[in-house]
Amino acid sequence: MNSNTIIGSTTVLAVFGDPVSHSLSPLMHNAAFSALDWNCVYIPCRVQSEQLSIAVRSIQALNWKGVNITIPYKQAVQAELDQISGDAEKSGSVNTIINRDNQLIGTSTDGIGFLRSLQEEGHFEVKEKNVILFGAGGAARAVIYSLINAGIKSLTIVNRNFEKANDLRLQVLDKTGFALSVYDLSKLEEINWDLYDLLINSTSVGLHDEQSLVPVIYLKPKHFVYDMVYKRGDTKLSRDAKQVGCQSLSGLSMLLYQGAESFQLWFESDPPIDAMRRALYQYYE
Ligand SMILES: NC(=O)c1ccc[n+]([C@@H]2O[C@H](COP(=O)([O-])OP(=O)(O)OC[C@H]3O[C@@H](n4cnc5c(N)ncnc54)[C@H](OP(=O)(O)O)[C@@H]3O)[C@@H](O)[C@H]2O)c1
Known part of the structure; x- marks a missing residue:
């Protein structure tokens, strides 16, 4: 059978x-x-x-x-x-x-999947790193606590709706004692871009459009750029990152590892991650 x-x-x-x-x-x-x-x-x-x-x-x-x-x-x-x-x-x-x-x-499993994808596919260790994250919605919430647990040094959130980002800052402070900073999306020129090691897009910008919230002039080769959006072909942010010489990962990697973690929880058995990866990447070929 x-x-x-x-x-x-x-x-x-x-x-x-x-x-x-x-x-x-x-x-x-x-x-x-x-x-x-x-x-x-x-x-x-x-x-x-x-x-x-x-x-x-x-x-x-x-x-x-x-x-x-x-x-x-x-x-x-x-x-x-x-x-x-x-x-x-x-x-x-x-x-x-x-x-x-x-x-x-x-x-x-979104947070742990995100971290595992960074470590295992991106070969990037978040401990003691300075992180800047765009977005304050569900995807941002799902990864922030894992990043803090994993020992990041600092976290800056940038969002279009400043109030939403500030509410998230207060919630994180209340639940973990971790003090993060928040910026309004319209004030990007006030940010010290050289500080950051990891730049994450957790907004939906780039999914159905050819936009990026990060003007290419702010990207530095030292930034590891993680775009949580996944779609056929690169997002504008991923293309810009590659052009500048940044290492980067797409949301497909997070999708794979959050799925692998769910599988592990359901079956209490290791998932065949190579077969899962092959299925996803072949679909987008
Ligand atoms: N790879 C994965 O496994 C995975 C997992 C989860 C999510 N995702 C992806 O992550 C993205 C966000 O998901 P979510 O659940 O967090 O959605 P959400 O809760 O609706 O939040 C959307 C976020 O995007 C921002 N945003 C949307 N349009 C914008 C624009 N035109 N300009 C500036 N900011 C904009 C929103 O800012 P405001 O607060 O100002 O509205 C908010 O911060 C989606 O594309 C989703 O597919 C991927």
């Missing part, structure tokens, strides 16, 4: 979101199951907001092993779970649900 054949005993996992048609998680996880010859299937589920509660409780009713959560439910889903653990407690963002003994446990 082919491991992809769905039979009565097939283990089911899924991703919930709206929209969900763009998600590459089914591709990546089903490639992992094929590589291991496991009889599991991972399916995309478009869930409307008024159905989120029912959908989450269905994980128990249908005895699914686990689920990923994507936009726009990473915050809202918390209220539906039995337990929140790990990074999700601080960031308030859940991207992984584990169905263990019929208890739904929510956690986030």
Whole structure:
């Protein structure tokens, strides 16, 4: 029997979101199951907001092993779970649900996936580094606490909506005691660009456009540039970074490692990361 054949005993996992048609998680996880010859299937589920509660409780009713959560439910889903653990407690963002003994446990693998991708694909160690991060939304929240835990020296957040960035600064101070600085996006000329080792774009700029929030004149070869956006071809920020001679990584790498971490939590077994990487990168060839 082919491991992809769905039979009565097939283990089911899924991703919930709206929209969900763009998600590459089914591709990546089903490639992992094929590589291991496991009889599991991972399916995309478009869930409307008024159905989120029912959908989450269905994980128990249908005895699914686990689920990923994507936009726009990473915050809202918390209220539906039995337990929140790990990074999700601080960031308030859940991207992984584990169905263990019929208890739904929510956690986030975005932060740890981000860090692992930096270390393992980027060969970049964040300890004692100065970091500048663009954005103050869900993706920013998901990685900030992991960066602080990993021992960064300083963190500067730049956002279009200054109030939102300032609220995040206060929340981080309250939860960790870490003092970060915030800048308004319109005041880039006030920033000391030479200070930073790692520059992260966690905004959606570059996803559907050819824009970058970082004028190329501010990029230095010493910056490691991480654009959390992923799409076919480079973003403008990634192209500019390469032109200046910066090392860089795209969001595809984060997607891979957050998926690998989710797999590890569901199955308590090492994921076949090379097969997962191959599936993702071949899709974008
Ligand atoms: N690679 C991965 O695995 C991964 C994981 C998570 C997210 N992401 C990507 O990260 C991006 C952000 O996701 P999110 O969940 O954080 O979204 P979000 O919560 O909606 O936040 C969006 C952020 O982008 C900023 N922004 C949007 N349009 C802008 C513009 N025209 N000019 C300046 N700033 C702008 C927003 O600034 P304001 O606060 O001023 O509105 C905010 O900081 C998305 O592209 C997503 O695909 C990737």
